[in-house]
Amino acid sequence: MAVIRVDGLAGGYAPGTDAIADVAFALEPGTIAAVLGPNGGGKTTLFRALLGELPLRRGTVELAARPAYVPQTDRTRHDFPVSALDVVLMGAYARTPAWRRVARADRDAAKATLDRVGLADRARRHFGSLSGGQRQRVLIARALLQDSGVILLDEPLSGVDATSAARIEELFAQLRAEGRVLLVATHDVEQARRWDQVICLHGRQIAFGAPATTLTTDVLGRTYGDELVILPGGERAIAVEHHAH
Amino acid sequence: MPLDAPFIQRALVEALLLAGLAGVLGSWIVLRRFAFFTHGVGTAAFPGLVVAVPAGVAPQLTGLAAALLYAGGVEWLGRTRRVATDAATGLALVAALAIGVILASDVFESPASVDRLLFGSLIGLSDRDLWLTAAVLAAALILDLGLRRAWLAEGFDPGTARALGIRAALADPLLLLAIVLACVVALDAVGALLVTAVLVIPAATVRLVAPSVATLQLGTAALTAVEGVAGLWFAYELNIGPGPAIAVLGGAVFAVVAVVTRWR
Numbered sequence: 040m041a042v043i044r045v046d047g048l049a050g051g052y053a054p055g056t057d058a059i060a061d062v063a064f065a066l067e068p069g070t071i072a073a074v075l076g077p078n079g080g081g082k083t084t085l086f087r088a089l090l091g092e093l094p095l096r097r098g099t100v101e102l103a104a105r106p107a108y109v110p111q112t113d114r115t116r117h118d119f120p121v122s123a124l125d126v127v128l129m130g131a132y133a134r135t136p137a138w139r140r141v142a143r144a145d146r147d148a149a150k151a152t153l154d155r156v157g158l159a160d161r162a163r164r165h166f167g168s169l170s171g172g173q174r175q176r177v178l179i180a181r182a183l184l185q186d187s188g189v190i191l192l193d194e195p196l197s198g199v200d201a202t203s204a205a206r207i208e209e210l211f212a213q214l215r216a217e218g219r220v221l222l223v224a225t226h227d228v229e230q231a232r233r234w235d236q237v238i239c240l241h242g243r244q245i246a247f248g249a250p251a252t253t254l255t256t257d258v259l260g261r262t263y264g265d266e267l268v269i270l271p272g273g274e275r276a277i278a279v280e281h282h283a284h
Numbered sequence: 285m286p287l288d289a290p291f292i293q294r295a296l297v298e299a300l301l302l303a304g305l306a307g308v309l310g311s312w313i314v315l316r317r318f319a320f321f322t323h324g325v326g327t328a329a330f331p332g333l334v335v336a337v338p339a340g341v342a343p344q345l346t347g348l349a350a351a352l353l354y355a356g357g358v359e360w361l362g363r364t365r366r367v368a369t370d371a372a373t374g375l376a377l378v379a380a381l382a383i384g385v386i387l388a389s390d391v392f393e394s395p396a397s398v399d400r401l402l403f404g405s406l407i408g409l410s411d412r413d414l415w416l417t418a419a420v421l422a423a424a425l426i427l428d429l430g431l432r433r434a435w436l437a438e439g440f441d442p443g444t445a446r447a448l449g450i451r452a453a454l455a456d457p458l459l460l461l462a463i464v465l466a467c468v469v470a471l472d473a474v475g476a477l478l479v480t481a482v483l484v485i486p487a488a489t490v491r492l493v494a495p496s497v498a499t500l501q502l503g504t505a506a507l508t509a510v511e512g513v514a515g516l517w518f519a520y521e522l523n524i525g526p527g528p529a530i531a532v533l534g535g536a537v538f539a540v541v542a543v544v545t546r547w548r
Contacts, residue, residue, distance in 0.1 A: 090447050108447035119315065119440045120496050129437050133449025137430045165495065185448070 040103075041065035042188055042220045043089070047098035050088055057096060058084045061243040066236060068188070068218040071211055073231035073250070076240035077263050082224040085240065086191045089222070106189040107182035111197065112174040117167035123177045124162040127153055130184030145184070152180040157206050172203025179207065190214070192223045196230065228254060285520045292516075294414060295406045295526070298473050299512030301417040302482050305466045307505025308424045309459075310487035311497065316439045318463060319484045321355075324373050325467040326479030328354030330384035333401045333476060344416055348468045354380060355464060384476075399525070404475030406516055406526035417469040424462050431455045436497060474527040481531035482508060489538040492545045511537065 044065045051058035059081040066072055074082045087093040089106055107130070130152075131145035141149075153159050156176035161169060166177060175195055182190050196204050214221060215235075223234070231237045232250045239245040239253070239262040246258045286292055313322050332350025336343035354376050361372035388398045400408070434455035437445040445452035467479045474482055486508040487500065494500035515530030522529070 092446060105449065106447070108444060110441060110444055114444075115441045116439065119436075120491075120494050120500055121436070121440060122496070125496070126440070129433075129440075129448055132433045132437060135433075137433065181448075 040067070041101075042068050042070075042103040043222075044101040045089075045098070048085075048088060048095065048100060049097040050093045050095040051084075052094065057242075058093070059088065059240070059242065060097075062088075062098070062238075062240075063244065064236070064238055064247045066220050066222075068220060069215050070236055071215050071221045071223060071234040072236040072238060073234050074222055074224045074238050074240065075226075075228065075231050075254075075262060076245075077226075080262070081240040081242055083193060085238075086193060086222070086224065089189075089191060102189060104188040106191050107185040107187040109175075109178050109182045109190065109192040109195055111193050111195075112171055112178060115166075115174070115178070117174075119166065121166050122163050123153060123158060123166055123169065123173075123180075124149060126166050126177050127180045127184055130181040133185070149180070149184050152183040153177070155183065156180045156210060170200060170203070172199035172207075175199050176203055176206060179210065188218070189220045190222070192221060194224050194226070196223075196225065196227070228259065285517050291407050291409075292520075294409045294411070295473075295516050296513060297414055298406060298409050298417060299516060300509055301414065301421055302470055302473060303505045303509035303512055304421045305417070305424055305470070306482050306486050306508035307501045307503075308421070308428050309462055309466050310483045310504050310508070311491075311500045312428075312435055312439075312459060313463060313483055314487040314491050315497070315500070316435065316459070318460070319480065319488070320370075320373060321358075321460070322463055322467060322483050323480045324358070324377050325351045325354060325464050326471065326476050327377050328380040329468060329471055330401060330476040331380055331387055333471060334384050334387040334398075342412075343471070344413075344468050347471050348464070350380070351464050351468055355460065400475070401471075402475045402477045403525050404471065404473050404478060404527035406473045406512075406519070406530075409472055413469070413472050420462075420465045420469045424466065427458055427462050431458060432497075435459055474530060478527045478531050481527065481534050482512070485531070485534035485538055486511060489534070489541050492541050507537070 046063050048062035049057045049060040062085060074085060076082050084093060086108065088095065088100060089102065090108060127149040128141050128146065131141050131149065135141050135145070150159065150162060153162050156179055158173060158176055158180070161173060166174060169177065179192070179195065195207055199207070211221060211223075225231060232254060234250065236248065237250045237253050238247050239258055241262050241264070245262045246253050313319055329347035329351045332346035332348070333343045336346040339346065357376050358369065358372050361367045361375070367375070388401070434445055434450050434452045437448055437450050438452050438456060463483075466483060470479045470482050487504040490500055490503035490507055494503055511530055511533050515533050516526050518524070518533065519526040519529040
């Protein structure tokens with residue numbers, strides 16, 4: 040039974056213009072799906088739709104659980120006076136009444152999630168003083184504390200150090216084994232090939248399926264357009280980011 | 285400084301109440317980057333204060349009306365996207381000051397009255413002023429208790445509060461409303477141009493060393509209280525306005541802390 044089922048999804052913020060269209064896929068428990076596409080291709084917009092923040096014009100979104108969301112670390116304020124543990128505890132806010140302290144069980148769970156991402160000894164450290172990869176792992180720990188069966192991750196492996204990248208990929212495998220569904224926005228085609236499913240976006244859905252059969256040169260060409268470089272031999276292709284922001 | 289004089293006692297109580305407001309709201313103003321908004325609200329209240337006396341109404345009421353008009357105008361200009369928010373803020377500030385000065389030149393014959401509106405007078409307060417400040421402090425404490433997690437989450441990670449399951453739709457508008465009310469009750473004490481001396485500068489100073497939001501709030505309340513009482517003493521002994529004395533003291537303390545923390 041699918042944990043996420045999206046059918047004919049279209050929506051957007053500007054009147055009369057769809058930011059994303061023709062999106063249809065279903066994901067079973069224990070799946071890691073890459074969301075592949077160029078900047079502005081609709082990866083974050085798809086996440087907004089799954090979080091219920093995008094005005095939908097057509098189609099349906101069915102979710103077995105409210106998703107947890109892991110933003111890119113550069114969207115967070117590194118100057119905020121919060122520790123790594125403070126950030127993780129935000130994952131328990133939804134179930135904590137405003138007038139109460141976060142429950143001891145949640146505090147213990149927060150420390151356990153920090154331990155799980157390899158940062159137990161950094162719990163009291165200022166969030167902004169951590170490395171980029173460590174900050175990313177703290178944000179993942181926050182999502183784990185939300186205890187959702189569906190986790191949306193916005194480019195979690197972009198620009199992180201090798202140690203953090205290895206830890207994060209190891210954690211992904213554990214979460215898949217637990218039956219959770221992970222949607223991971225990425226630019227990295229080779230990364231996407233290692234996961235179970237791939238959704239290719241370029242304003243609309245270009246393709247969906249297993250990476251081995253989906254990531255053809257034709258599909259990548261339609262997904263990335265001018266940003267795609269075919270390597271000599273024609274068997275490998277890489278997406279070149281043209282940052283507009 | 286005669287501590288048994290009622291006007292001094294009222295000034296001390298007001299300084300402590302404003303310290304509480306600075307602790308609760310000043311910290312969020314600095315963390316959420318609403319310092320310029322706060323300065324704008326204070327300045328925009330000036331024309332409202334000018335018309336209060338001839339209109340025979342409480343200055344807090346006309347000041348609040350002018351401040352809300354300003355906040356609504358900036359929000360509307362920003363929403364039309366024809367004018368950038370900072371340009372809209374600058375436009376509204378210039379308009380508020382100009383209208384205030386033009387009105388004042390017709391309404392007041394004594395420049396000292398205009399000075400008092402612009403720079404306040406901590407030693408000229410009524411009991412009603414104290415009760416209003418106490419009421420706004422109580423409201424700010426209640427809002428902080430109910431919404432501090434939404435303010436923290438939305439400030440730390442803009443746009444993600446909802447994904448964390450936090451109902452944040454009304455949290456920021458209520459924070460802005462609380463800031464407007466805090467500015468309005470601070471006007472009598474420190475004037476239209478110096479509300480930031482109470483609501484921004486102490487929090488910005490403590491921000492340089494505070495490791496957590498709670499520490500920032502407690503430290504800001506304590507520093508604002510000390511600066512308020514010391515400023516009042518300097519003002520009385522040197523025969524200068526309390527508002528400017530508090531502002532100069534606050535600026536000096538900020539400079540010292542900034543230099544020391546830079547070298548540390």
